[in-house]
Amino acid sequence: MLQSIDGMDEQALGEALRSAGYIGDAGLVTTLWFTRALDRPLLLEGDAGVGKTALAGAVAVALGRRLVRLQCYEGLDLQQAAYEWNYARQLLAIRLHERPQAQSDHPMERDLTGRDLFAREFLLERPLLAALTSEVPVVLLIDEVDRADEAFEAYLLEMLADWQITIPELGTVRARHVPLVILTSNGTRELSDPLRRRCLYYYVDYPTLEREITIVRATIPDAAAQLIEDAVAFVQRLRREDLQKKPGIAETLDWVRALHKLELRALPEDPQSILRTLGCLLKTRDDRFQITAEHLAGLCGTRRTGVVAARA
Secondary structure (H helix, E strand, C coil), X not given: CCCCECCECHHHHHHHHHHCCCCCCHHHHHHHHHHHHCCCCEEEECCCCCCHHHHHHHHHHHHCCEEEEEECCCCCCHHHHCEEECHHHHHHHHHHHCCCCCCCCCHHHHCCCCCCCCCHHHEEECHHHHHHHCCXXXXXXEECHHHXXXXXXXXXXXXXXXXXXEECCCEXXXXXXXXEEEEEEXXXXXXXXXXXXXXXXXXXXXXXXXXXXXXXXXHCCCCCHHHHHHHHHHHHHHCCCCCCCCCCHHHHHHHHHHHHHCXXXXXXXXXXXXXXXXXXXXXXXXXXXXXXXXXXXXXXXXXXXXXXXXXX
């Protein structure tokens, strides 16, 4: 079998991710392996909370690389994402050079004559440029790219296609090492076709019952097995409700941790007891008030056959 990601084949990559705390399905592991084999970025789409961002952290741990993260938001521009000039240092260099003394030991003053104020030493590297200029390969996470403006998305095209960034004052800066790039999107805005064409793609869905139980067991090994099975089956049923924000894996983990702190060995039979803990799962006012004690009684009524129901 071909090997690409730091000498790992697909099976070794999956095992390394599992050791780093991330249990992904086979399709995701294969697509991730292709990203390095082909030197292509990976675009992950899916609802919030399904583990897209966590994958980048796990990949960094599994490969022993530094994680460089760019958190996208509306109005993000090059100064925050790629680079900016250190204007304070440039101004200081100019003022030192203009001092009346003929000689100085200050390095800025000694050689400013004939030197470009837009030299590399005055450049502040932000995540995109830092990932390209790193002396060792890194994992670059461009998180929630759908929150950024289309203009910024267009700027990414050069980097993702040619692994370079053009700085007007300096020229083209090419990557020392091609970073392993993971972009995530929650689907708040449709991404452009040019960006999609430059990326490999994988849709990250909510995990199956069995995989979510495995994730929770690996993350919270001290929790009772029956509690984990009951809680995960309940969350799987809860996701089928008409909620504004369905609980993700992170919410499941928070809830099981909370129930474990209460020293529970299984999910309580009393809906009121469960209702008091739903702040770990439901994160909007409408969702919280939609799930009443009576509603919970219906959800809990399938507890004895919860595993079967969640698999249906």
